[in-house]
Amino acid sequence: MSETPVAEPGPEGPGFVVRAATAAEWATVRGARLAMLADPSAAFGHGPDAEAGLPEQHWRDVAAAWAEADQTLQVAEGSDGTWLGVMGCRVQGEGPELTWVWVVPAHRGPGGVTDALLTAVEHWAQPRGDALSLKVFTDVGRAVAAYRRRGFTAVGDPVPAREPGRADWVMRKPLR
Ligand SMILES: CC(C)(COP(=O)(O)OP(=O)(O)OC[C@H]1O[C@@H](n2cnc3c(N)ncnc32)[C@H](O)[C@@H]1OP(=O)(O)O)[C@@H](O)C(=O)NCCC(=O)NCCS
Structure with missing residues (x-):
């Protein structure tokens, strides 16, 4: 399996670009997904074990779905090709919904990858x-x-979350 690496925590690189993931990048999408599920924040309700064994076709389908017109997976790609963070957005019944939010720890903080990814998602979501x-x-x-x-x-x-004993905030940001 050829897979572009997802960055490990480390020193900040010189730069990055934000763009949409393509269907062909299913292996890197898999890497980013498993990295976010392994994040110590426990922000996703289950760890990587639940998805690590899923077959290649699952990840091909996931990446292909992200590349469809009503959803996008924005990625921040470092100058060496590693992914420094991702944010996904899907148009659901109530409009665009942000999901799969994860930034490599060394690249967190204001004015960097997090802001750039959110700006890209907002740009994609605004007409939707x-x-x-x-x-x-x-x-x-x-x-x-x-x-x-x-x-x-x-x-x-x-509101009660899917995971027993936890609760979710529903949050909203106007786009216009
Ligand atoms: C969520 C995430 C993308 C946010 O991006 P970020 O770059 O870390 O965000 P920032 O550093 O700009 O802002 C974090 C804020 O939390 C505050 N903070 C840091 N640790 C905190 C803690 N343990 N409890 C509460 N607030 C905390 C910071 O002070 C900052 O607030 P401020 O700007 O008012 O000072 C990133 O932290 C991440 O990838 N986390 C792991 C995955 C995750 O939680 N995903 C969200 C799923 S819904």
Whole structure:
């Protein structure tokens, strides 16, 4: 399996570009997905074991779906080709929904990969809906704070999450 590496935590590189993942990049999409599931933030409800054994065809299908017109997986690609973060967006019943949000730890913080990815997603979502929404576990404090500082506000009270004992904030950011 040829796979572009997902960056390990390390020193910040000189630069990156943000672009949409292609269907052909299924192996790198797999790597990014397993890395986000392994993140100690426990932001995704299950660890990588639940998906690590899924067959190649699953990842080909996932990458192909991300490349369809009603969804996008934006990736930040470092100058050496490694992926420094991803953010996905799908148009659901209520409009564009942000998902698969993950940035390599060494590239977190304001003014970098996180902002650039969100800007790209907002640009993609803007003609597709009035607002960008997301769900985030209430106990993933860094993500909640990161969304708040970037213009998202909670809609209502926390709602029970799919994972027992946890709750989600539904958050929303106007796009126009
Ligand atoms: C979510 C994520 C993309 C946010 O990007 P980021 O670059 O880390 O965000 P920032 O550093 O700009 O902002 C983080 C904020 O959380 C704060 N913070 C840091 N650790 C925190 C903690 N343990 N609890 C609460 N707030 C925390 C920071 O002070 C900052 O807030 P401020 O700007 O008001 O000072 C990134 O942290 C990530 O990939 N996390 C792991 C995966 C994840 O949680 N995904 C979200 C799934 S919904």
